[in-house]
Amino acid sequence: MVDGGSKWSSTDDMIIVGNDPFQCQKFKQFLHGQFHLKDLGPFKFFLGLEVARNPEGIFLSQRKYALDILTDTGLSGAKPSPFPMSQQHQLGHSTSTPLADPSSYRCLVGRLLYLTITRPDILYVVNILSQYMHSPRLDHHDAAMKVVRYIKNSPGQGLFFPSQNNLQLTGYCDAD
Incomplete structure (x- = not known):
């Protein structure tokens, strides 16, 4: 550096x-x-x-960054979530109360988006949440907080790049 x-x-x-x-x-x-x-x-x-x-x-x-998100959202002492989002979410059809101040939601989703650099496990969920930035509702905020509780399970999770590699590409898919 x-x-x-x-x-x-x-x-x-x-x-x-x-x-x-x-x-x-x-x-x-x-x-x-x-x-x-x-x-x-x-x-x-x-x-x-x-x-x-x-x-x-x-x-x-991004361990420190993840821990900062937990602290800033007040979820340091919260129970961790085993999954970042429920499988049968209905966020696209939400009729819950619109957030009075959407800036906190936008900030949180932006921070989660930056966290996806080393956390591809939350990439899909953050993509879903970012679709509601223009008019977030209480359900969207609750879903974002569930992602933060999921991060609490392993804030130090990241990416490992081995020095010895067989140069074989492996892909994984989690689809129904």
């Missing part, structure tokens, strides 16, 4: 990633010749993404 100070802003952060350490270092030297840079070392935390490395591979998660 490189922190490049410029005369227009105090810091501009940049992540340099590659599979050739020599080329990465060469690129950093080029940038250093053009700008004032400070190398912050290996990438560990950036915009809510946490990176853990070991010889087996790289693990990406």
Whole structure:
């Protein structure tokens, strides 16, 4: 990770990633010749993404971000949900009360959308919830809170990229 100070802003952060350490270092030297840079070392935390490395591979998660969502929604002490959404939801036909202030719903769904970077397990549900951003109702808000309770089961869940891979693509589908 490189922190490049410029005369227009105090810091501009940049992540340099590659599979050739020599080329990465060469690129950093080029940038250093053009700008004032400070190398912050290996990438560990950036915009809510946490990176853990070991010889087996790289693990990406958003644990702190997920815990912040739990705290901000007041659900830190709530009972976790085993599923992010009920299978037979009727959100499209909701007649519940429209939310007086939809901004909190929009903010929560936006945060959940950002969490899908490392949590593909909630991607479908967040997609459903985002369809009601223009006019959310109480049922939609309750469904979003259920997703947050689902996240409480495993806030540190993320993506693992093994260093040794057989380059075989595997796909999974959860459909009825």
